[in-house]
Every structure is written in structure tokens, then in C-alpha cells.
Amino acid sequence: MTFARRLGVVPSALVLLAAMAAAFAPALFSAADPLRGDLTERLLPPGAAHLFGTDELGRDVFARVVHGSAPSLQAAVIAVGIAVLAGSTIGLVAGTARGWLDDLVMRGVEVLLAVPSFLLILVIVAVLGPGTREVAVAVGVSAAAVFSRIMRAEVIRVRGSGYVEAAAVCGTGRPTVLLTHVLPNAAGPLTALATLELGNAILTVAAVSFLGFGAPPPAPEWGSLIAAGRPFLASAWWLTTVPGLVIVAVVLAVNHLGHVLRTRSERR
């Protein structure tokens, strides 16, 4: 029951569209250079010339947020992609095979779920080293377990449904049943979950980057951008507050769409 649902998906879709556009064509939004600043314009509060203000090196914060959207969103999208692909393959195999293979795979998934997810992500980052791509892989792997569980449950649900039974009586072969009934019907809930997970992934990627395990300095990333503003908490509030608000807006939009998708897939 989201209050905002009554507004429809339009505002959320617009926010998401803007974020995507910023990721693909940052120049559309800001002509300023995110890496080079004007030292005469240090620590200026938000104003007409600098929408989000400037940082300690005189760099335009708006330009840095816009240019930071590409690596931040990319990492989240790659992470969800990995989670969906790996997780649903594992879930599909376990749900279709059943028996000992199912047991084995699900025990493994249980272990992954028992490790606190953020700790798991950091351990993987420790092994792979810091970097946007490495963080994406780590977040993806840690989310895969959830997807494999959902996929397995969906496969088992659909396989026990009346229409799969009907297909069996018709003489439809098992591979065909899998392709025509099981996969399409499992796709709906999985898509909804993937969208909700995208919001999560954006937050997690930002948190890892905040801790300093993302892309190395001058490159702007949403998390590291906020971390860089920490020394100026008392004097320049906009360095931390404004990029954070951007993250909140994007995550809210993604979660809203995810909830709409989930309601839709449940209503069927």
C-alpha cells in the first residue's frame, strides 16, 4: 500500500528517465567539468550559477552528481543482472531437478543467506580489490541467493499448477512445459523482485563506495561524493545533503515501480 501509488507511475518514471539520461548523456544536464574546479569559487552554497553549490576545490557539485550517475547506476544494474542470471539459473536447476541436487544447491544458498549480506559483499571486494566493476560483482553475487530461492519456489509453484497438469495430460513434453508454461509464469514475480532489488543495489553500491571501496578518487561516484563532503559537515551542508537527496529520489522511484510490478504479478 504505497501512498504514492495513487499518483500513478508517471513521476517515478520521469525520475528514472532523468537518471538514465544523466548516466548516458551527462552533457545534456551539465556543461561543467566534474573533475576540474575553479579555486576562486570554493565551497559556494547552492545558487543560480551552481545549482548544487561547489566543493572545496571549486568543482560544480551538480556536474559531479550528474557524472557520478553513470558508474553508480551501472554498477547497480550490472549487480542485478548478475543476481538475476546466476540466481534464476540456480533456482531453475534446483526446482526442476529436485532430489539430491536440489538439496545440495539449496543448502549452499542457505549458507550464503546466513552470512550478513553487506559483510559478504565486503569480503568479495577484499578478494577482488576495489573498483566499480568489482563492487558490482560483489553486490550481484550476494543478491543471487535470494533470486535462486524465489525462482525455485516459482518453478515448484507453477509445476504444481492446474495448467501444467493439464499440459501433462495433453502429452506435452517436459522441456516444452518448462519453456511455454514454467518460465513465462515465473518471469513476472522475478521481474518485480529484480526492480525492487535494483533500488537496494543502488543503496548498497553507494554504501560500499562511501566506505572507499569504489572507484578511486577524483572520479565521482554517488557514495564517494558524499564521503568527500564529510570534513565539511559543519560548514558546507550541501556537499553531503544534496547528493544524498538525489539517491533517495532515484531509489524511491525504482521501489515505487517495483511495488507496482509486484502488485500486478500478484493480481494475476
Added chain:
Amino acid sequence: MTPLLAVRGLTVRYGPSGRGRPAVDRADLTVEAGQIVAVVGESGSGKSTLAHALAGLLPDTARVTGGGVTFGGERVDGLRERAWRRLRGRRIAFVPQDPGTALNPLMTVRAQLAEALRLTGIPRPGEAAFEDALGRVGIPDPAAVLDRHPHQLSGGFRQRVLLGMALAGRPALLIADEPTSALDTTVQKTVLDLIQKVAARDGTSILLITHDLGVAADRADRVAVMSEGRVVEEGPAGRVLCSPEAAYTRLLLDSAPRPLTGPAPTVGDPLLAVHDLRKVYPGGTVAVEGASFTLDRAGTLGLVGASGSGKSTIARMITGLVEPTGGSVLLDGAPVGAGRVQFVAQNPYASLDPLMSVGRIIAEPLRALRAGTRAERRERVRRLLEDVALPSEVVRRRPSALSGGQRQRVAIARALAPSPDLIVLDEPVSALDAVTQAQILALLRRLQDKHGMAYLLISHDLAVVAAAAGRLAVMRDGRIIESGPTAGVLAGPEAPFTRELLAAVPGGPPVGRTSA
């Protein structure tokens, strides 16, 4: 004298601002003291919403937008929650649908009954109060029930406990929402007998909500027929059921299943031979034991029994969904070949893939058998839709756009597609309303005359089987206890269980105009 309950022009709407289509539309209804009034209607007719409105238990999304209700001479619609609480339990009692979920699964019968007694003004109920409350609903040994949890009781006992709680405060009015529709026929009869006895003994008025005209005819003094939110007819039970005035009541009456008339089928050419069939599930549960029967070509065999009697397991073994533990299923003396036996399941909402178009669903067996070219299959689907009397434009629709009856027609068309010799119908109409039920049964008869396949018709409802099957087999606890021509079994049942089953059919046993 003012009536106990008077409903005048009551309108209930759903939706945030109460602007939706009315679920109850200007309904009028009167219940006098000591009367049993039945409200009859199909699902979606608004009868359940009406019942909830009269108990002040409408969901938060619904509200009364017009008319009024007086109870014992006082207006009760629009009462505040606090005032309702003084009425509920003490003056107005309510028993919800489905005894399976109407009791709190985590609390013992004692705790739930104690709550009811406390709320009706007995602060510290003693053993005697418990025994009295359960004794009144025919539970002879309350001690055996009190410390059990709901899941340890049978459906009939759960319903008795619910009634016992409802009647604990000696209410003037008992509203029972489909109190027996989830129970087997014989249990249904004992529960209805009990309700009737309570009304006669204590002078409690009863508002009985039911979809079953037979139940209304047997039990009620007055009957109100609801359709699309409106009370289309109201009057003394005898008058409404014998000389109905509203067209809808007539349609409902005509839809009640009637036994087949005409000579008993002669023994013909056997198609299906089931011999000594047995199914033991892992864990040792014996579902079916030593079931043997034959089914003639183009004949119909009805298989009747209570839930859990093993009839569905037989259906699943014949269709190959379940592997038998022992025994044989032979079609024309050979194991069942691909496409020769088809299946129509009980729930038309679950048996159609929600993402597939109707055309693809019907063509599924043809694709599985690799029968014909794409164009030929499309032509075959078109003819099948004609056969089941669905308009050709549904071909592109998804199941969610169809009604329950239309969905079941699609399932039947799919079963017909490979021109099978036998169609197994597992409770094909039990999820459907009376009018749709009659239409589907008529369709099945027509299709059999046209295409000449045999039916194995499985149902818990003796009336449905009697209306469609020439031969009949009765199952109990995994065994077939009686079989023979339908007319013969109905006229002279041999097994005591069959007699019990016959006596419990609401509206009287389906015997009669047979020429046997």
C-alpha cells in the same frame, strides 16, 4: 408488531469513496421473531455483503450508502463501533463461511469459547457453562473437545463449535453465511438439522445465506432471492419455490440438476477396463484399494463420494498423472495411448495458463501430438470453439478476461481437441454457480451425442451425477462400495452409506421421473 429485523432500501458500495457499483442495491428484507429466512443467490449476488452489513462487519473498503436497518425497533445502520459491540454476540450472532478458517488456529476450543462467554457477560465461565454451550449444539462429550485445537476437529465439529460460540449469548438473531457449503453432504445435513432445532427450541431467528436452493427449500420459512445486489423476489418458501414470479428465480429453479429420464443404458461395448486399482502414497496412506469398473464406449460413469474418498486419485491414475501402486487401466484392452484420454479439472481458474491466449490453450494437445499444420490447427480451434458455444473472438483473449463458465468451456474444448475416446471430468461444475452448472452439464451431454466419447464424471454431488451419468459408482474410504445403473441405485440403494448420501441431498433425493 414490529419485526425483529427490517431492512429497507439498503445499499452498500465498495471503493474508497463509496462510488463503486453497489454490491447490495436497495435491498428489502424482513425477519420476524423465530423465523428462518434464507437469502439465496449466486456468488457475487451480494448476499454475503448483505450478511456482513447486518452484523456490522463490513470490510473497511465498503460502506452503507443508502437505506436503513432496524433491529428490534432500533436503527442499527450507522451505529458506532462501541454500540455494535453491545449488539454483537449478545443480540446478533454471526457465523462466517468455511469452518476451516473461522476458528483461530492457535487457540484451544476452551479459550475461544471462554472468550465468547466472557464477552456475552459471563466473567468467569465454569465447566458447567462450557458444557451447556457445547451441549446445545449437540456435542455430547464437551471434555473431549474443549482442550483441542481447531485442526484436530472434523469440519462438522468445527461448525458446531462455531455455532456454540455464536449461540452462547442467546442471541435473538443468528446470521449464518453459507454455514455448510464447505462440508460434505451428510455432515451438511446434520448441521442444518441442528440450526433448525435451535430455532425451534429457543425461538432464535435465523438468516441463512446460501447458494443452494435445495437448502432453502428444506429449511426456510421465507426465501429472498438475490441477483446482482438486488432482492428480486421475497416471500414464503413454498410460494417462491413452487410458483416463482421473478424470471431469475425461474431460471435458478430450472437450473437445479434433474435426474436423467429414459431407459437405463443397455450394456454395450466396453471401452475402459479398470481392474483392482490400488494407490498407496509414501507414508502408507491408502488412497484407493481394489477399485474395479468398466466404462462403455460413449457411456458415462459417475463416481460419487465424499472428499478424501479416493475418487480424485482414481481420476489421476487413469489420466496418467499419478502412477498406480497396483492394478491395471486398459483402454480397448491396451495401455492408454497418447491423446486418447483427456482431462477436465475442477478449478477452471487454475487449469488455464494465465499468460496464454485461449487459442494457444486449446491447440496445446494438438501441438503436443504434432497434429496438422499451423493452419489446420487454427481451423480445428475455430471448430472447437463453435462446439463449446464460445464466440470466435475469444481466441485471442487471455483466461483472465473470461467468466468461470467460459473458462470451463475452454478447458472442455482443449480436452476435445485430440478427439479422445474418454474424457475424465473431475468435479467439472462444482466451482460454478447453479445456472452455469446447468449450462455446462447440458453442453457435456450435447458434445457426447455429437462426438460419441465416454465420460468418467467425478463429483461429490449426487444430484450432478444423477443428472449426467447412466451408471453410478459410490466410493468410500478408497473403495467402491456400490455400483450399477443410476436409476437403479437411486431407487434401491443397497449400501447404508449410499442411503445416507441420498437422504442428505438438499431439496430431497434426486429420485423420481425415471422409468426404471
Added chain:
Amino acid sequence: MTRFVARRLTQAVAVVLTAYTLTFAAFNVLPADPVRIMMGPENGGDEARVAALRAEYGLDRPAVERYLDGLLDTLRGDFGTSFQTGRNVGATIAEAAPRTLALAGGALLVALPLGFLIAWSAAHTRHMWLRRLLGALPGLSLSVPTFWLGLVLLQAFSFGLPLFPARAEDGLAGLVLPAVTLAVPSSAFVAQVLLERLTVEMRQPYVDTARAKGASRARAVTAHALRNAAMPALTMIALLAGWLVSGSVVVETVFARNGLGRLIESAVTTRDLPMLQGLVVVATAVVTLLTLAVDMAHPLVDPRLRERAA
């Protein structure tokens, strides 16, 4: 029942040992070896130094031997020596744990009643607008980055209004802001799970039965629906614990508190593999034990499960 307990206990031990094995494999078998991970990609070329470090930490022994030794030590509760500080891993963890427990405890003190209150009120109210509003709160809180929330609170209540210290290590005043930061998402999590279950239970006919008896709406929610919703919601407690561990990393970094979270962060920064491995095993054990406890409690509450377990 004893057999049920024994089986679940064995499973729990197996989960923890598998977690140990997986981290060992990740550090020793997969991409490179521990020394190269430790030195980082930027200075991996110095072969002499690699060999020296390898000998120093006993990493020149075969992996199988080290795995079995480590496994036995882990079973005995000995997680080895930190690469970074040279101190015992178990002792370091034990030293840091109380501060994180205080943080998590403080957060739960706020989060549990708050989450409970939100879910209960949303289920109890008859006003659809209020229910929607309350139902939307958790989703809103879960869309806020925790580290950012901490910074905003610092800005407002340490620098803006100097009510709380910005980096006080001990004492109650220093605990307030971090605990509140961690409590916001935790309460949202609790409210979300509980409300979802409550919404399902409130639609069950037994709630109608209770109200038909004359029970008030509050009683129907509390004595009936909540009771049935509690157990499925409790299953989330293990997840919540894992969540608190994850959240403490960020919150302790923001508020410069030394606890398990900081330990995790610095172990990743310095690639202190024995420390990380010890932390993974301890955290997994905690989550697994909590899961186990909830599973054990289940049949006590639900009579239907009691029969199945017997």
C-alpha cells in the same frame, strides 16, 4: 522432538563450517593466494617480498593442510592471528563486540516498539488514508541510504543544534544518534514484515468470528491476528540480526565508533584475511543460531507444528 533438535543443530554446525570453507576457498584457491590479495593489485610484482611474507605467515604450507588445521582451530574457537596487528582474531572480535551490541541493542530498543506500533496502528485503523500513510512509511525509510541519514542527523543535532557529541566513544549521549540512525531502517524492516503478515491475517474469517462474539477491533487485532502473524514475522529476526551487522559497518564509520563494523571495514581496507574469516564465521554463527532458536520456538506457539515435530 529431540531428534528434530539434533537434526537442526547438526545443520546449523554444517552451515557455519561451510561458511568457513567458502571463505577459505575464496582467499586461497580462487583467484590468487592470500599474500597477493593482501598486497593488493598495485604492488604484486615484488616476488622476493611475496616469498618472505608467505614464509612469515606459514602460507608456504600446502592449502589442504592449512585448511584442516584452520578448521580444527575454528571448531575450538581459535580464529588465528591478524595479519595486520598480530593479535588474536577471537580476542579482537570479543573486545569490539560489546560496543556493537550496545549500538544494536539501542537501535532495537527504538526499532521494535516503533515498527510494532506502525504495523499495529495500520492494521487497527478504520481510516484508509491513515492506513496508506502508515503503510508507506517503511518503504520510504528503506529508500534512504543509512550512511547519509547518519550524516544528516550529525549535521542537524551535533553541528546545527549541539545536542549530541559528534564523536563520543562511550556514554549514552554518544549512543543516541548512531542508534537512531540504525533504528530507522530496522523499524521499517520490522513494520514492513509485520504489517504484511497482519494484513493477511486480518482478512481471515476467524477475525470476523472474534468480532462477531463482541470483541473490540483492538482485541481482534491483538489477541487474534497479531498472535497468528507473530510467528511468521519472528522468522525475520535472524535476517534482522544480519542486517544490524551490515548496518553497523556504515554507522560505526560515520560516527567513528570502534566496534565490529569498524573492524570489518578496516579488515577489508588492510585485506586482513584471518580477521575477515573470523568475522564471517562469528557473524554466520550468530545468524544461524538465531534462525535455529526461532525454528525451535515455532512448535511451541503453533500446535499444528507441534504434532508434525513430534
